[in-house]
Amino acid sequence: MRIQGLLQAAGSGTRLGRGPKAFVTLAGRTLLERAVDRLLPAVDSIIVAVAAADMERARALIRDERVAFVEGAATRSGTTRRLMAQATAPWLILHDVVHPFAAPELLRALLQQAHLSGAAAPGLVNAEFLYTRSGELLHPPGAVLIGQKPVAFRRDAACAGYETLPEDGLDSDPSFLDILALGGVKTAFVPGSAVNLKITTPDDLRLAEALLALTA
Template sequence: MPIHALIPSAGSGTRLPGDRPKQYRRVAGAAVVAHTVRAFLDCGRVDTVTVVVAPGDARARGALPAHARLRIAEQGGATRAQTVTQGLRWLLGQGADANDWVLVHDAARCCITPAAIDGLIHACENDAVGGLLALPLPDTLKQERRGDVARAAATLPRAGLWLAQTPQMFRLDTLLAALEQADPADITDEASAIERMGLQPRLVMGSGANFKITYPDDLRLAEALLASRAAGARSAA
């Protein structure tokens, strides 16, 4: 069964100051999204990789590697959910089957590895629903009391709580139906749309290295991690 990667890359990254969206910031010699795409291209189980960008995005083609399995779709919307929805429709228009698997991954999670992608596929390819990479919540969870100064008002139990990551893997038609039925403003990830249909996605153990670049410190951490991996690969060659 074909497996497609869909990478929404139409956001502006407003929480990360700079002269360009975070997916086009450079780390370890390439744009953030280029590292992300390379991990999926290096995973032999993935048949196609589609990056969904905003209409008229002139940066994408210059930032991404040329590859026969890579496509750019100028189908981005105002929200992540809209971008993914329009990307799924684009895939169908390009000949993807409604029953194909789709891996949706954040462009800004540039430290994802082919091994992690392959692990999710292996865990979910025979699952009736699909699933996502995630991590059990490791830290104490505080509830904020709003005011002029943020204060901790309560400590919440963390048992059974997981931090959702990506990729998130679902059948194309199921995910598209879930997103079309939901209010895009209420959907923070694909799994939340699937859950609203009464389905329960599988939780597959992820990695702390698969973080999303959101703040300036994240860029420095990604730079160090990607540079270390590259140095290790050169030493092993």
């Protein structure tokens, strides 16, 4: 079956403080380039969502006929909805440029599990005590999973989920797994990895640079 990759790359990167996330460099290569390189071996084509102001910059950076671009929205969920509107393949992989270390074996495991359950995501077992801001214990170590990207899923399930939501968006930004649940699919988890870093803050970027230095 045909598989398309959907890549979220429209984030402003406010917390990181390095400008738009897609163009933050890691060991000389942008997060956008790294994410595209990770996805292409596993899919037939990729649709990338970037901010309108960055469209030409992104197209100049990624010159591959298998990669198309769409303008992102003001929210993550809105951007995903625009990506979904352009998708045509029955199976999709939703990824984000802030996860530059998604391994090929993870993509294979996600697709294998998604074919069984309809959707699959990496889940990293939480190893810490989790508290509310007021100090009340929420979960002990091992009780919850930290969801990661990418997510592999059936296109029809995501479309059905979005059809239940208003066209003009929501007050909050729902989890994509909640969207899939609204479409009748409960996401199954495959083992995640601490190496599959999410780059959100300057500390995250430093950890990613250190990891690359160790594996160089």
